[in-house]
Structures are given as structure tokens and as C-alpha cells.
Amino acid sequence: MNKPTIIFDMDGTLLDLAYDDFIWNTLLPIRYAEIHQCTLEESKKVLFTFYQEHNHTLNWYSSKFWTSKVGIDVLNMQLEYKHKVSLRKGCLELLKFLKNNNYNIWLATNADKAGLSFKLQEMNLASYFDVIVSSEEIGHAKEFIEFWQILQQKHPFDPKNCYFIDDTEKVLNGAKKFGIEHLISIQQPSSDTAPRLTFSYPMLETLTDLISYLKHTEEPKKYA
Numbered sequence: 001m002n003k004p005t006i007i008f009d010m011d012g013t014l015l016d017l018a019y020d021d022f023i024w025n026t027l028l029p030i031r032y033a034e035i036h037q038c039t040l041e042e043s044k045k046v047l048f049t050f051y052q053e054h055n056h057t058l059n060w061y062s063s064k065f066w067t068s069k070v071g072i073d074v075l076n077m078q079l080e081y082k083h084k085v086s087l088r089k090g091c092l093e094l095l096k097f098l099k100n101n102n103y104n105i106w107l108a109t110n111a112d113k114a115g116l117s118f119k120l121q122e123m124n125l126a127s128y129f130d131v132i133v134s135s136e137e138i139g140h141a142k143e144f145i146e147f148w149q150i151l152q153q154k155h156p157f158d159p160k161n162c163y164f165i166d167d168t169e170k171v172l173n174g175a176k177k178f179g180i181e182h183l184i185s186i187q188q189p190s191s192d193t194a195p196r197l198t199f200s201y202p203m204l205e206t207l208t209d210l211i212s213y214l215k216h217t218e219e220p221k222k223y224a
């Protein structure tokens, strides 16, 4: 059997979700209130209603969509604070381990192409991955089986010999429907939010926990 394909999500998995929480839950409400001359409370109310309407759709992940919806250039706003993007603990150590041990390392994100590009550049991560894909180019969010079907057509892989690590339950559910064998989540996607106590998928406390997980599940196969 070949080495498994390890597919990572980006935000909340390899990168600290605190950045995105800051952009969308703190900064955008302030900017929206300034531009639309309303109180911060009103601004949050309007924005959080928008968020609920579009959560888990491709729109939700699109800077272009939000720019036209709220009248603020949200890509520029993210770039303005790009120094706040940061890696989750153990990220580089894990990626180096996987690369040195010849695993296929993929990145599959719902971030749009512009968001993906500046974050990878800022964190200098691109060279670790054999495949990098944004749901914007696939045309479906990862929550939907279509994303996985099209990904497999573009970049063939065996879902039975695959690990997928993502912090979002609905995304993991989509991957499960497609048939990905090993589904793993993250205990604390944002350093600003308390760790989860329970979750419907096994959780990594630190990213490097995946190394012992792999040792446990992959090594017996060599002797089978």
C-alpha cells in the first residue's frame, strides 16, 4: 500500500483562527459602523444576520462577495492586518515530519484564492504541499460531496488511504459522505476561544499529535 494522502484544512487547523475571528467579529463590525454611521451594536446585529444567512456557502468564503455586500474592501482589510496571521502550535514540526517521511501533503481550503495566497505567502508554507486547492476553484464548498468528487477528478487519490484534518464539523461530515477513511479535528481552532470538551470526531490537542496517531495506524500495515 502507498503512503496515505494527508489533506489539511488551513484556517483553524494549520493557522490560528484567532486572526479570522478578529477580522470578521471585531474589525469588520467597527469598519461597518463607521461607514454606515450606526452604533457598533447595530453593526454587529446586521453583520451577524448576514453571516448566518451565508454560513457554509461559497459566498461566506468570498472576499468579493463580502466587499459588495458590506461596501468595504474586505480583502484589503485582511491584508492591512496580515501580520496577525499565525501558525497553530506544532504546525511546522508536523509538516516537516510528514515531508521527511514522504507523505503526500495536500492543502484543501474554503478560503478564496486571494485569501489562500496571502496567508501562504505570509507564513511561507506553500513549499510543503504537493497539492493546494481552494473551494473557489472547485466551485463547491468542502461541506458538499461535490467538492470531493471534483477534487478527486482533478487530483486522483484513494479516500480509503487518506487522512483529512479540519476544525469544522460540517466540512468533516461532507468528507465522510464522500468516504474519506480517517477524519480528525482540532481541539482549539482559535487561541482566543476555549478548547472544545467534546466533538463528533477525534481531536488533535497539538498538531504534532498526528505523528503518534499515524504511527499507531500506519505502522502495523507494513507487517500485514
Ligand SMILES: [Mg+2]
Residues within 6 Å of the ligand: 009, 010, 011, 012, 013, 166, 167, 168
Ligand atoms: Mg477551518
